[in-house]
Amino acid sequence: MPLLQVNNLEVAFATPDATVRAVNGVSFDLEEGSTLGIVGESGSGKSQSVLAMMGLLAGNGTASGSALYQGQDLLRMPAQALNKIRGNRLSMIFQDPMTSLNPYLTIERQMTEVLQLHKNLTRRAARKRAIEMLEAVRIPEAAHRIDQYPHELSGGMRQRVMIAMALLCEPQVLFADEPTTALDVTVQAQILQLLRNLQHDFGTAIVLITHDLGVVAGLCEKVMVMYGGRVMEHCDADDLFARPSHPYTIGLLRALPRLDRSDAPLVGIPGNPPNMARPPSGCPFQERCIDAADHCGDGPPPLIPFGEKPDWLRACYRPVYDMREYTGRAGDIRETSNA
Incomplete structure (x- = not known):
């Protein structure tokens, strides 16, 4: 089926x-x-x-x-x-990351929320997993970038953040x-x-x-x-x-x-x-x-x-x-x- x-x-x-x-x-x-x-x-x-x-x-x-x-x-x-x-x-990578990411929240908050909600991870464990996924999509200095806001990233980096978020829960x-x-x-x-x-x-x-x-x-x-x-x-x-x-x-x-x-x-x-x-x-x-x-x-x-x-x-x-x-x-x- x-x-x-x-x-x-x-x-x-x-x-x-x-x-x-x-x-x-x-x-x-x-x-x-x-x-x-x-x-x-x-x-x-x-x-x-x-x-x-x-x-x-x-x-x-x-x-x-x-x-x-x-x-x-x-x-x-x-x-x-x-x-x-x-x-x-079911997960989705959206076409426009600038309008899909929340400008008021850090990358960490937007990524860890998914893992805490669906995987019941602690915030520390969720942060570690989020950094690993950012590294997997080739974001340099992922441990630093995760604390930034979307407007602080380039368009290509925002797109990679969207991809990382979609893959976090292995859909x-x-x-x-x-x-x-x-x-x-x-x-x-x-x-x-x-x-x-x-x-x-x-x-x-x-x-x-x-x-x-x-x-x-x-x-x-x-x-x-x-x-x-x-x-x-x-x-x-x-x-x-x-x-x-x-x-x-x-x-x-x-x-x-x-x-x-x-x-x-x-x-x-x-x-x-x-x-x-x-x-x-x-x-x-x-x-x-x-x-x-x-x-x-x-x-x-x-x-x-x-x-x-x-x-x-x-x-x-x-x-x-x-x-x-x-x-x-x-x-x-x-x-x-x-x-």
Whole structure:
């Protein structure tokens, strides 16, 4: 049985003018010790999907569907019960550490509180454990930094503090929302190795939200591509980079720089993401798709099995042989991610 089963997850936000449907029918299974990468442009519904499962939606947000963690539906769990596993068995690395860390509390207070609450450690033992985790995420002079406030740290250090806080209780499921955005390449590689070690030692399952396809190539086994609140493609990472089947996935890969053609111009995706307060009636990617046909506007394409693998899912009306050829190489992306 999967550690986490998400079925037909939908998230909507009520505004005075309209209802914004940020997530529409997202489903996936997460096995113990596995890593799922969720990619897509800003506004595609990646973060809101995870925030709904963690019970952290804004006050005007509602979630429907189901998200079963060890048989318990996170979307319908009472707040008191959710608090016992949130930050403990389920943990999250937030995208913006400056707004996620409390500016009035020291790093020590924010880290030891988690251990005292969920692990019943004394303050001295919790402080020792917190310093060890800060050292694990490569914060220099951790015994000194732990007594500082968030504004006294650089952006990269604050990001590493957020990662350390999320890993303190050795969670079973880790939601990582752009965990390496503010980090340089060397520290990014160290953090990714730390996540791999966590998986190896404790069987932690990771849901990685990122714009960086290089990070996905270096860490994830499965990839889910989202656009306009919907899943466009869901498959093994190897298949996605070697044989992308959806026009949006192909567009994302075409926009990446290539090591073998450094002088080649980057090919962006024209246009803008759809307005989810007034979503399109057909495929959400139709207006920006270079392979769109008239029938793409008839309705959202269903997410159905594609190709020879039953777990390779794709939401597109056009057959792959009828689309423009993808000329990228997965090796370029993997080499970059492992540099």
